[in-house]
Amino acid sequence: MGALSKVVQFSKKYPISRGILAYTLVFPTSCLIQQTLAGNKWETLDWKRVFQFWLYGTFFLAPVGYGYVRVMSKWFPHSDIKTTIKRILVDQATYSPVMTSSFFGGMALLEGKGVEGAKNEISQKFLPTYKTGLLYWPIVQTINFTYISENNRVPFISVCGMAWTVFLAFMLQKELKKVDVE
Template identity: 45%
Template sequence: MSFFIIRAQAFSKKYPLTRGMAVYAVIWPVSCLCQQVIAGNKQLDYAQAGRFCLFGCFFVAPTLHTWLTLARSMWPAMNIRTAIIKAVLEQVTYTPLAYACFFFGMTLLEGRGVKQATTEVKAKFLPTYKVGASVWPVIQTINYTFVPERNRVPFVGMCSFLWTCFLAYMKQLDIQKLAAKQVLV
């Protein structure tokens, strides 16, 4: 067993993206299943969890890894000022694209068309972004200030466990009900 662990550590050190991909391949579907349990679903939707696994592993982890690598090269200092700059920039650059791609991509993975995916993005993007803007800058400031570079994507992955439960909740919301709630607010 220790041979496997040593080989896995060497592989992840040589190919750091794989650490994030492994974390997201587990956390995203588990978060989806947790959200289903919290929602009181009598039967778990494993196909939906599989879609979360694919999206988390093959889209979120690579794009987040790329963003973190770019942010590190542009602002290499690990101090509170630089961390806040990175966190704010992430909220106005990476995050909007990530949320739009999440709703659009997951809808396409469900086998629904581009029109339905576009409608879902229009209905769910802003409410999701508002919540995320109140949570992620704090998490990312901690990440950029205290977490070593090699552990940033896995750290964000762990933090995203609860966030992904929220995304799964937002994903399952009925668009008409969500639109009605927005009109009342």
């Protein structure tokens, strides 16, 4: 048995591995793309930030995304347009705001900003990010829930998430307004 067929067999036996592999590649790559677009050269790349993106994507987002896809498939097992609309509404009302907050809070904690820093990141960056996501994710999720098989939904979302994660990296690096803490 060849190496590729072993990988395929492993991913069928452990479907979470597909999402972990996808996010392991997508999150740090997106961070590198954002830094490059911001003008960084190889010598000035922030490798600590790339590592933090890898940690977050691999060990938090991939397992949570896998569980979420499984739950959504059980709650909404059909692939018709009515079910797709329900899925998108639930997705945008629950998963999207939770994951947007988790990203800014989790990354702030990984950066050593503490709980107050995480709260500040969320309070300042959540709303503009969430509003932008409302323009992007319903389209992606319509394709995902309508045309993509359950086994391939997490990898599909992670690939579509590449552009989104570049945007998240951009939002993350934006300077915060100074907030008086009393």
